[in-house]
Amino acid sequence: MARPRKPIRSDLAWSTVDRIVVRGKDLPGEIIGRLNLGDMAFLELTGRTPGAAESKIFNAMVVTLVEHGVTPSALAARLTYLGAPEAMQAAVAAGLCGLGSVFVGSTEGCARMLAEALPDPKSSADLAALAKRVTAETRRIPGLGHPLHKPVDPRAVRLFELARETGHYGKYCELIQAIGAEKKLPVNATGAIAALACELGFDWKLCRGLGVMARAVGLVGHLLEESRQPLAEEVWLRTEEEASEHLKPKK
Amino acid sequence: MARPRKPIRSDLAWSTVDRIVVRGKDLPGEIIGRLNLGDMAFLELTGRTPGAAESKIFNAMVVTLVEHGVTPSALAARLTYLGAPEAMQAAVAAGLCGLGSVFVGSTEGCARMLAEALPDPKSSADLAALAKRVTAETRRIPGLGHPLHKPVDPRAVRLFELARETGHYGKYCELIQAIGAEKKLPVNATGAIAALACELGFDWKLCRGLGVMARAVGLVGHLLEESRQPLAEEVWLRTEEEASEHLKPKK
Amino acid sequence: MARPRKPIRSDLAWSTVDRIVVRGKDLPGEIIGRLNLGDMAFLELTGRTPGAAESKIFNAMVVTLVEHGVTPSALAARLTYLGAPEAMQAAVAAGLCGLGSVFVGSTEGCARMLAEALPDPKSSADLAALAKRVTAETRRIPGLGHPLHKPVDPRAVRLFELARETGHYGKYCELIQAIGAEKKLPVNATGAIAALACELGFDWKLCRGLGVMARAVGLVGHLLEESRQPLAEEVWLRTEEEASEHLKPKK
Amino acid sequence: MARPRKPIRSDLAWSTVDRIVVRGKDLPGEIIGRLNLGDMAFLELTGRTPGAAESKIFNAMVVTLVEHGVTPSALAARLTYLGAPEAMQAAVAAGLCGLGSVFVGSTEGCARMLAEALPDPKSSADLAALAKRVTAETRRIPGLGHPLHKPVDPRAVRLFELARETGHYGKYCELIQAIGAEKKLPVNATGAIAALACELGFDWKLCRGLGVMARAVGLVGHLLEESRQPLAEEVWLRTEEEASEHLKPKK
Structure with missing residues (x-):
């Protein structure tokens, strides 16, 4: 007996030849040029455009989470970029993977x-x-x-x-x-x-998601800095040297 | 002979007991409540706060990239969430991994x-x-x-x-x-x-980075929808059934 | 007052100009050509070479976990490869991200x-x-x-x-x-x-790790097949079409 | 006009109530207990069981790639584990993301x-x-x-x-x-x-895939060691301290 099929539905967006609609709003007409990135995140998460007060507080919340200096997550992203600079999306992904129970x-x-x-x-x-x-x-x-x-x-x-x-x-x-x-x-x-x-x-x-989206922004910043002023290779070399020193035969 | 050490430096942020400074700006005093998420991204990438016109065009650019419906990337994120709902950061990461040469x-x-x-x-x-x-x-x-x-x-x-x-x-x-x-x-x-x-x-x-940060926002939206109105399991089951049907012995 | 430094140590491997030693064994002399991949995994995890009986049962355990057909994990990897075929390591990574509480x-x-x-x-x-x-x-x-x-x-x-x-x-x-x-x-x-x-x-x-290493092998197999006989694009297109159909204006 | 459907096919595996077949071989009868993990990888990649000589050389090739000490990839995995120890699959994934153009x-x-x-x-x-x-x-x-x-x-x-x-x-x-x-x-x-x-x-x-599967094995080894003898936190703290020191006000 065949498994009964369930429907596949998503309410987030649709497009036709001349229209692109996100969360019920016309992307070119009602979103682009009207919503900032935080408002767009609010729309994605709630299905509605934030009012001015909501926009202010929501943007403040996510902006707080963007940049925390050289965190373990930023360091993982930079070390990944060192090995695969042609795939910076994967370096951001590596950085996000650690936003788990301990920090976020x-x-x-x-x-x-x-x-x-x-x-x-x-x-x-x-x-x-x-x-x-x-x-x-x-x-x-x-x-x-x-x-x-x-x-x-x-x-x-x-x-x-x-x-x-x-x-x-x-x-x-x-x-x-x-x-x-x-x-x-x-x-x-x-x-x-x-x-x-x-x-x-x-x-x-949803709270973990707020941290994840904010840190994605921050990680792109770290990778841009890493491409201009690298630190990952030095961190790696120092760590490698110290970590295995006790195993090596004394000269 | 020991390898000469290179310095390890990042100019993105620093904190002390009572201060947190990002890109030279006081986080509580000059950023939180003043910059929206797009402006914060601009600050991360350029080291300066955007003017009003820059803020408008930059936010418009990234907002355009947030949501494109059920893309391969969104589908990969949702399928990952199906297996590890406790680690939604990893589902966003999986979705980002595919933002490579073909689409972004x-x-x-x-x-x-x-x-x-x-x-x-x-x-x-x-x-x-x-x-x-x-x-x-x-x-x-x-x-x-x-x-x-x-x-x-x-x-x-x-x-x-x-x-x-x-x-x-x-x-x-x-x-x-x-x-x-x-x-x-x-x-x-x-x-x-x-x-x-x-x-x-x-x-x-840096352009790939714009897509990556924008899509991270969109992927959180997809995972929130997946948690409420799942589609990944049905996509998987249909695919699995069709993919291996030709191999199975006829009854 | 400065934070006291802790040592950084790893016992897994070391190398000098003419030697490479993994888990206390000479890589060229005692490992390459003597241990199969499962035995090598056993050595990594336990610090010792398995006996013949251990080798047989351990290889059997991990071999069982390699290939399960088109799982959500395999599908996530293939969809990722569709967008970034130049970064197949990221596609395997995306596939692994979903090996969480539900399946593994x-x-x-x-x-x-x-x-x-x-x-x-x-x-x-x-x-x-x-x-x-x-x-x-x-x-x-x-x-x-x-x-x-x-x-x-x-x-x-x-x-x-x-x-x-x-x-x-x-x-x-x-x-x-x-x-x-x-x-x-x-x-x-x-x-x-x-x-x-x-x-x-x-x-x-450690059990999750057994599944993770075995599936990494299987995912490479899926990506090789995807490169020759793709299915991800068709899965995506069908899903996209059905998912947003109910939102589009009737013609 | 509707898009014509393409078939969805995978030849890797199938199962019924009492059978599980991988690459044309009965998993319990012909694979488990007969193939080691390297042979299983060979089967996945080529569709056939290796002969004794092929098994020896192929296992030697992949075994060589398993463990290289504290590489950038291993360090990224360990830093990820520091933040999300409950999701070790994501830590392995983070480690794999950097196996790109530079090293592998x-x-x-x-x-x-x-x-x-x-x-x-x-x-x-x-x-x-x-x-x-x-x-x-x-x-x-x-x-x-x-x-x-x-x-x-x-x-x-x-x-x-x-x-x-x-x-x-x-x-x-x-x-x-x-x-x-x-x-x-x-x-x-x-x-x-x-x-x-x-x-x-x-x-x-396919060569990148050989490195990816081998390193997945090695990364599980690193994470097991990290769980018992951690180094990631110390690497992070030292890096963070040195990286931002030049920005902080002199006391």
Whole structure:
């Protein structure tokens, strides 16, 4: 007996001879020249064009994640480019592969914690009590503290300031701040972004995607610099020399 | 004799306890809330903040490249997500790996052709003669014609319109249009983007990077849709069934 | 205060002007021409050359995982190759990216379950009682049953036969079979490989690696076939057409 | 008018309820327990089981490529694992992405040079004259010399020895040696592997695939070592510190 076929459908885009439509909007007429790259990302993820306040806060969130200096991810991309400079897409891909549980996962984990603690942001929850409960129940709270930026993470400060300006400082922002107060740790950039993702009604699963798209931008920047001012070969040679030195016969 | 050490340097970013600086700008004070994602990409690539006109044309260029429906790249990302939904960064990476010579390479090739034909855009070149020469010398001209969008590619039309509005319709735009006229083929979206990249003074090697960052945004959109309205499993099952049918013993 | 430096060490290989040594063995003298690819993998993973019986069972395990027809992973690799045929390493990489929790994860999960149930294979455990306990405590037991191969998975049958022949049919093989009997489901190929990995003393975290290396071999085979007898473009075109049909204006 | 459908076909494998057949051979009955991993790769690539001599030389070729110490590719894989230890398939993928023109490309380039110089190995070509011509016509000859291994690459010496033993020392081996003599440079490991690939009748496009599959094995070894004896974090921290030091304000 043959397997029954399921339909194959995507609602993201279509084109005909003279039209290209993305998320229901005419690409040349309604998108190109009207939306910036952050707004376009918002449209891709939500199916609608952001309002001015949403545009401001969403662009601020992703812009925060673009560039963090020579991270493991940037270094992996540069080392890949060293071997395959003709395939820079693969070097960006290599850099993205490491955006997993250790570095980017905390945004996701924090958004999940907030969304599960407060499934309905319109409910009249006692946020102080909620913060106490979350703190008691969660073994390792993501989105708080920072190894370098002390006593506060200046990106989180700025993001919350913008949240207030744009009318996005709601219960999720309050909750993560209350949790931070409870733990006597400041909210960091990933905590602020996680709270804002909840304020915008995003699924917590999407948070990793925000980091991935932002870092893709940053990785292209790293590869451009690597093509002009390389560092990967020197990192490799030093590492190789030191790593195997103890194995080599003494002269 | 020991290998002499070379320095390891990157000029992209630095941080201290209370500061985070990207490309010479204070991240919280001068970037977050001030630059949109396209402007941030411009800063990463050029080291300076775009002016209003540059911001408009650059955002238009990258926004054009974000979403093209179910491309091979989007399909590869979705099939990867089917096997490893817990690692969506790897699914985006898989999607990026295919942005090579066949689909994204034409922007790069077109920008290279234009930059090599006209190394100095301030020179008083005879563009019509140049177009004739390039057409005669180039076996397969990238950036012209489109299998579906005929007689014109509406994205290119719109991009050239914006180029005029923003003062970026210069000699590279003229040259690609003259080459198109010579070949009796309209300039397509990749041709327009390549010409605009030259107008902005970008290295042609950077053009692939524009496509890569834009598609990373689009791929996150595809994976979000795949998580809600999957198609990859059905594509796989149909393909698997048809592909091996001829090998199976007749019943 | 400066961060104290930690040493950087790898014990895998070293070379000097006239010597290349891998895992303590002279590459030209003791490896090339003496070890087959499976034995070399065993050496990489364990630091020692397998005996004849170990070589037979280990090669059998990885060989089982090489080729499964047009899987989502193979399809992702082929679609990537369609866009970037000049970078076939990236196409293999794209194919590997999807070897996550859904398809390859079951070997890992099964090995973990077995290793945790029986930390010391030399202990005189009551395997029937253990199987009952594991079955009761585990929500979804990996390594049992198969959607297509019924009532038995012929690869598992063959692997257990080889395990007996080579003296590797020990307590982990017995335990997974007892668990299968408890659930009235036959052990599948991933269950057998997981049990054998435990018999060989491998860390369960390594099981995913066995699948990854084996599939890399298979993916190269798929890309060679794709270069001669392509299917990716047709899969893409059909998918694209069907996926967006419902969005297009009726003619 | 609808696009005419093309068939979708793959000849690699098929399965039914009780059978699994790969490349025309019964997987449990004719492959598992009979072929080692290198033989299985040979079967995937050629559609036939290697004879004993072919098995020996082919396994020797791929085994040579498995482990080269802490290469840029291994380092990229380890840095990726640092960020996403839960997705080791993505770390292997990241490591493979850099196997491009710079390091692995030389085997491919050498095999292509040999195959194009001598399209028919049965022709009675004057190999000395051919070597002179190739040397004169080729700007940068791949497969010769080595930055470290001087005056000879011991892997190439061993591979040619095995080629003689197994009856695979034919005209392509002679030709690359003659080219080396012409340039007064010894043939290196990639040159020997390229010549042997030609002796086996392989398409030069396949040579990159040999390196890719072999390195996938080696990368799993590196990730296992990284999980037990990490070096990636230290490499990252040292690099990050040195790279941005010049940007930071003096205290």
